[in-house]
Amino acid sequence: MFQKVTLENEVHILTEVVPHVHSVAVGFFVDVGSRYEPPETSGVSHFIEHMMFKGTAKRTAKDIAEALDAVGGQLNAFTTKEYTCYYARVLDEHFDLAVDLLSDMLFESKFDATDIDRERNVIIEEIKMYEDAPDELVHDIFAGTIWGGHALGRPIIGTGEVIAGLTRDEILDFYRTYYNPGKIIVAVAGNIRHEDVVNKLAGIFATQKGRPAPRLMTAPSPSHKILCRNKDTEQVHLCVGTPGLSLDHEKIYAFQIVNTILGGGISSRLFQEIREQRGLVYSVYSYHASYHDTGLFCVYAGLSKQNMDEVLELIMKQIGAIQKDGVKNEELQRAKDQLRGNLLLSLENVSTRMSRLGKSELYLGKVIPPEEIVARINKVTAAEIQELAREMLKPDYFSLATVGPWEDDGSLKRVLGKL
Numbered sequence: 001m002f003q004k005v006t007l008e009n010e011v012h013i014l015t016e017v018v019p020h021v022h023s024v025a026v027g028f029f030v031d032v033g034s035r036y037e038p039p040e041t042s043g044v045s046h047f048i049e050h051m052m053f054k055g056t057a058k059r060t061a062k063d064i065a066e067a068l069d070a071v072g073g074q075l076n077a078f079t080t081k082e083y084t085c086y087y088a089r090v091l092d093e094h095f096d097l098a099v100d101l102l103s104d105m106l107f108e109s110k111f112d113a114t115d116i117d118r119e120r121n122v123i124i125e126e127i128k129m130y131e132d133a134p135d136e137l138v139h140d141i142f143a144g145t146i147w148g149g150h151a152l153g154r155p156i157i158g159t160g161e162v163i164a165g166l167t168r169d170e171i172l173d174f175y176r177t178y179y180n181p182g183k184i185i186v187a188v189a190g191n192i193r194h195e196d197v198v199n200k201l202a203g204i205f206a207t208q209k210g211r212p213a214p215r216l217m218t219a220p221s222p223s224h225k226i227l228c229r230n231k232d233t234e235q236v237h238l239c240v241g242t243p244g245l246s247l248d249h250e251k252i253y254a255f256q257i258v259n260t261i262l263g264g265g266i267s268s269r270l271f272q273e274i275r276e277q278r279g280l281v282y283s284v285y286s287y288h289a290s291y292h293d294t295g296l297f298c299v300y301a302g303l304s305k306q307n308m309d310e311v312l313e314l315i316m317k318q319i320g321a322i323q324k325d326g327v328k329n330e331e332l333q334r335a336k337d338q339l340r341g342n343l344l345l346s347l348e349n350v351s352t353r354m355s356r357l358g359k360s361e362l363y364l365g366k367v368i369p370p371e372e373i374v375a376r377i378n379k380v381t382a383a384e385i386q387e388l389a390r391e392m393l394k395p396d397y398f399s400l401a402t403v404g405p406w407e408d409d410g411s412l413k414r415v416l417g418k419l
Contacts, residue, residue, distance in 0.1 A: 009210030010182040014357040016189040024190030025354035027087040032178035034156040043158015046079040054115040056108040092191040134403040142239035142401035145227040150220035182210035187358035190350040226400045236404035242397040244295025247363045260335040269318045305406045326386040
């Protein structure tokens with residue numbers, strides 16, 4: 001059972017009572033991510049996330065680190081392209097502690113100049129570590145290939161040059177703009193009472209003024225290009241794909257099924273054809289990422305450079321097969337059952353329930369019950385799958401990005417010509 005309250009200062013509070021557990025998960029979702037950063041401060045959202053753990057007026061960084069460890073809880077945060085989340089999971093008896101800690105971090109962090117300089121070096125090392133992980137790096141390069149200079153095409157973490165030059169004033173200006181109740185959603189799931197949560201949070205936010213502001217978004221214009229980053233690696237890391245659908249798109253569930261059938265698990269067409277039957281890769285999968293006004297569909301594979309042409313052709317062959325021949329009823333039902341199982345099993349975790357509440361409110365302005373999601377998935381027909389694959393996965397829409405010892409010599413163009 002979901003419940004929602006909006007305080008006078010525009011803080012949205014969502015709760016879900018899960019009475020059979022002994023834990024509670026709390027998430028503070030801030031409606032800002034790397035998408036809203038100007039190029040000259042790219043990475044500032046992620047930088048601020050780091051600074052939230054570096055000390056407040058009444059807690060040192062060590063105090064923050066020890067507060068939930070001491071009671072067996074968990075505290076963490078992450079930054080995405082469109083929002084930042086700070087979250088904790090604790091025994092239900094420590095709910096007040098978790099909320100006090102998270103709110104102290106968000107509203108009372110010191111942003112000490114010495115801490116900023118120290119953390120600047122930490123983030124630059126994080127960027128270097130990322131550069132040494134080509135299987136992760138290639139996804140950012142792919143996004144940049146499709147979306148060019150748009151903010152969605154820039155890495156969340158920023159670049160070493162920008163991070164090195166960020167000033168304390170720039171960080172604080174960005175923080176003051178977005179870290180206010182009008183841009184915050186609080187989601188709580190676990191063994192709690194809705195009224196207790198609202199009363200606790202209302203007291204914390206009583207002195208905070210909300211400044212709701214519209215999201216200033218410009219939709220990206222996709223480009224269809226090839227970008228190869230030469231790197232001395234044993235494998236070529238490949239991403240190939242197209243623009244996708246926004247999270248509130250009417251065909252989102254049909255496209256999730258398309259993705260599941262193509263590369264959404266070890267029973268998927270790509271895994272079975274490319275790895276199991278031919279042994280050309282260790283890892284191959286597809287995914288679909290959704291944003292407020294667009295999405296991204298991608299197939300990833302890690303492979304030896306001599307297998308590039310064959311693997312690209314097999315990827316496009318499977319996409320073409322769905323477009324030309326559709327899917328069989330048993331394959332469609334298996335994908336539906338897989339999505340249903342993934343959804344319902346994930347709800348056995350209070351952290352996942354909390355995350356669903358926050359993201360649903362952020363992207364949809366409402367929470368769709370799991371039963372309704374399952375019903376929508378079950379309504380998708382084989383004809384819809386075939387039509388959507390033809391509509392979304394056209395040859396002219398594809399882009400390619402690679403990291404490794406390979407340069408394109410027209411391979412993508414050749415295989416797309418057969419699609």
